[in-house]
Amino acid sequence: MLANVMAETDFPRGSWGWVIRRTQWSALGLSEEDFAKPKIAVVNTSSSMSICYGQLDEISKHVQHGIRAAGGFPFEIHTVAPSEALFACEGQGDALATARSAIVQDIELMVRGSGLQGMVLLSSCDSTTPAHLRAAVRLDIPSIVVPCGYQTGIGGQSTTNLYDAYEGFGAYLSGKSKFEEIDVLARNAVGSPGVCPGMATASTMHVICESLGITLPGASPISGGSAKLKRYAKSAGARAVELVHENVTARQIITKESFLNSIMVAVAVGGSTSAVTFLEEVAVDIGLDLNTRHEMERCDGKIPMLLQDIIPNGSLQIEEFEAAGGTQGIMKQLSDRLETNVLTVGGGTLRNQLDAAALPNEAVIRTLENPVDNLPGIVIMNGDVAPGGAFLRPFTSNNRKGLKGRAKCLEGLDNAIDALRSNQIKSGDILVMHGLSNEFASLLYGAGLHDVAVISDSSIIGMGRGPILISEVRPRFDEGGPISMIKSGDIIDIDIENRQIRHLT
Template structure:
């Protein structure tokens, strides 16, 4: 056992003395030491209850003969960080969380890990840490929030701001939304980034069936946590490690599941970062190739009215995978944390769709292509990302007039001030990983475009990123970003931009001679930050096209 390097032998008497100081008996020290990495805190709704989840995990570990030792790391709520400087710290938190788990697990050599994330960056960060450390590990999330009355959720509130400004709803109605749309603990109720990554953790095989969809408030969530605690002991006994599970075949499964579910566009940032820790390459071309052959089977909020609780009721992730199996789109022989293959899991669960209004059968999908599309063109030669399953049909092909902004704040002020009109293409630049710095998530501008009644008439293009709650013709991750001299830096007010999602094209309709003149005149533009964290991040981070991971200098 790894922990014996800390607890075994004559020379480790001082170490055992310190463990005695925290109340461990000699019997507990002699058992496998299981690290419980928890992201619980009292500010994030998705994490407020994770102390209870951790207690259930620890009970499972003890039942199976291990000694659980809990430690905590940070977590940012993207909703609370939205539309102010705090959002610049969200994506950088992914690397800090992964690093902190690695530090704790190497400084205190646990024999195995149970990782308890729930919201946006915590899930990919925990997956990254698991693969980096490559000791037996399992992920169990805190589960999704229930939807509010009348199928409302956080996005309803964001869009309510624009509706209030238009006089479509009253101040009292907006206040009612504020107080009811998010009814309790859990990751926000739609197929936003947190739930996308929790569902994909299950599809990848690093979490137990049910991890992505069992509601946070359900007793089944606590049972799942206990099962995770017991399962990690079996993984330890059999020496099954994350890189035994996350293989090239698992990459294809993850992307196919992503496309079928209609997950957040942020998965295009997170999955490459996760798989990179296993030495596997996941570029934008894989997303596009798999998207073209994978049917979109779900339209959960923001793309539709259903929520994660509905997906769970309809059969969950296993049911979606069972439909992909019918088209031979899955590698069924991959290992999972159950100790069985994905195919064996689906058979054991008798996985099938229980409500075809929530999960469409593969024979009658919402669309024959997946939820995400990768666009390229002279604005984005290295690629851009759009959640095509949440785009209005009339916006799938459109030519519009550029309205250029150097920050999200300026763009948002223009949208709410009524300065954006039908046919405009809002361009927000210098908001990429390096230029932001921090690559802000832009739910406010997209929600306000919808709230102002422009969702079917206005596109938004940025080198920044979007919330999983974003809907509409919102094209993000434009690469190279403006701060790296990308062509998005050359766009000017009044330019025409052509968007063709079916053809995967994004073009600035300006001739090359004019673009060359603009490039020669381009002056470097840099947003200086007074944050040492962000300055360091800006120096180290790579392009969004490669997952915004730290570059090896």
């Protein structure tokens, strides 16, 4: 079997390619035995600038150990590593799409250009995971994603976390707290490496990867600083070598059916809407005609909210989702709705995997018969403001009915922060935002402005809670959509029950 695998990518003995490889790799210390092993790329999107990636170099070592133990040879590849938070505060949020494309190109160039036969992709912050999925399906080689976990606060728990820092800043801006308080929150919000805790974009993407079948079971959520993640990484490295021998490629795993499964899972956990939008980028790369908004509308009335109160949909910490059974638990509860004949990188079908999964803790992961609520975790809003649809996560707000109020138009995050600092935002306002509005809802919540709404044409990374938060309105401002016709003082009616956003005057 090994000889058959190697015949596809190794150059004939004595050929020019054979000579070049031997000059390069012999100098790196490869033995004669190493030349005969499957060559596996370990894609390490690490960076010393962001805590989101602080664990990846260590995790890479465990993956490489697993590859070697299974009879493969690892080559580590590095890519750019954008931090959504750092980019946003530098006003570079619009550059994230460019960063995702750069990651895809880095991987494609290095893996294809070097003739490597398989990949393990270490995914962390928001943009890395969709980029890794895109690279996997474009290369269509044996691939496995390792979601590298969530961060905790000081002391190893998420009881003080990034949400507290964002909301604390809102309290500080509005004069409800002192500088010393936000300073303490900022210094204690993150105590371990990993992505933002809770069902924000990065953790939602990790859940989506597992529901696509491109991770080993039990991959999400998982603590970024845990021994469990290190053990998991080693197993993923070993499994990557087996996938090469079995010739199971990314497009055999990531199919239209697995895409639809992942959308249902995202709805059931009340995941970040921008994470689901990222799926469309992946679908384009494999020629799938996938309209996530249409598919989510089909979930309305079919897939209720199953995940109990995990932040920002409530007050429970993401550790409780992991302890309750994680993504495997959600999928087990959804198994009657999912296409379970799809393949997974763990081997066999999703049905085999779910049959072996433990029953989840139903106090946290509810059943279809006894959901958190019949309302889906993500709904599609329409109406004359959003004829092309918009996303709403109803459980991030205590107001699941709607709001009628006067519009206040704000251009970008800096303008919005200035308005909050100068007390221009009042209860009942409907903030119509053009441009990046990431986490502004958290600032509003911290300022005590819970009975307001935000309507934006931008994607939102999913940590906001408190106000009604409507994102990715289509058509956009720059497309001349109806949202661009709204003026400050106009009356806007948000009717969640009927999924409508109306511009009344």
